[in-house]
Amino acid sequence: MIERPIIALDFASKHEIQNFLNKFPTNEALFVKVGMEIFYQEGPAIVRWLKEEGHDIFLDLKLHDIPNTVQRSMKGLAKMGVSITTVQAAGGLEMMQQAKEGLKQGSIEKDKVPQVIAVTQLTSTSQEQMQKEQLVQATLEESVLHYAKNAQKAGLDGVVCSAWEAQKIHEITTQDFMCLSPGIRPQENIADDQKRVVTPYKARELGANAIVVGRPITLADDPYKVYQMIKTDWRNRKNEQ
Numbered sequence: 001m002i003e004r005p006i007i008a009l010d011f012a013s014k015h016e017i018q019n020f021l022n023k024f025p026t027n028e029a030l031f032v033k034v035g036m037e038i039f040y041q042e043g044p045a046i047v048r049w050l051k052e053e054g055h056d057i058f059l060d061l062k063l064h065d066i067p068n069t070v071q072r073s074m075k076g077l078a079k080m081g082v083s084i085t086t087v088q089a090a091g092g093l094e095m096m097q098q099a100k101e102g103l104k105q106g107s108i109e110k111d112k113v114p115q116v117i118a119v120t121q122l123t124s125t126s127q128e129q130m131q132k133e134q135l136v137q138a139t140l141e142e143s144v145l146h147y148a149k150n151a152q153k154a155g156l157d158g159v160v161c162s163a164w165e166a167q168k169i170h171e172i173t174t175q176d177f178m179c180l181s182p183g184i185r186p187q188e189n190i191a192d193d194q195k196r197v198v199t200p201y202k203a204r205e206l207g208a209n210a211i212v213v214g215r216p217i218t219l220a221d222d223p224y225k226v227y228q229m230i231k232t233d234w235r236n237r238k239n240e241q
């Protein structure tokens with residue numbers, strides 16, 4: 001279980017991230033998500049800097065390519081000392097196996113290989129969209145469960161899914177197979193572009209092992225206050241604030 005909500009640092013520059021993190025106490029060690037937006041602007045230096053600042057890193061680049069390319073790329077990413085990385089489950093079993101292999105080869109500490117989890121169906125995807133646009137005839141839940149099984153078969157550490165699917169995923173895999181859930185909203189009526197949203201409290205009840213929260217925190221007037229409220233809610237305690 002990852003007890004801290006993972007904050008998605010979806011910003012365009014290091015400067016913007018600095019401004020954002022200045023609103024948190026200096027000694028607050030966070031678990032942050034570095035995604036495509038900031039990584040494509042600042043590169044590996046942003047990961048190194050955040051680590052030096054004392055934060056844990058979820059590097060969410062959602063790799064999806066031929067197995068050899070993914071293996072070699074993961075080897076490089078492992079050298080950055082990140083905690084968790086991602087691939088797209090749609091890339092297939094061999095690609096996922098090679099992702100894990102690359103991380104093992106590139107890991108700076110042999111007993112601390114970064115975890116790799118597979119994106120099933122994006123939390124911004126609805127069943128209708130999936131069936132029409134991907135021509136998948138299964139239900140969204142069947143598709144997510146199928147990808148989760150494949151990910152475990154390939155030796156991955158878990159999946160990215162909506163918390164709505166977490167319980168069933170644990171039933172067909174194992175309890176320690178990570179269900180990391182974005183699409184978290186303190187109020188379900190403000191979803192932005194997300195389709196399968198869950199409150200932090202409900203996500204815990206549904207069996208998610210970790211939550212990722214972006215805009216509800218990054219766009220808040222007082223991000224630290226919102227972060228604390230989400231953290232309390234996620235730990236399944238009554239929010240007294």
Ligand SMILES: O=c1ccn([C@@H]2O[C@H](COP(=O)(O)O)[C@@H](O)[C@H]2O)c(=O)[nH]1
Nearest residue numbers: 008035121122123182183212213214215
């Ligand atoms: O299925 C997925 C996979 C990844 N994400 C990422 O999580 C955050 C969510 O941000 P919000 O602002 O809280 O919506 C974002 O960085 C996505 O790239 C996801 O949402 N769904």
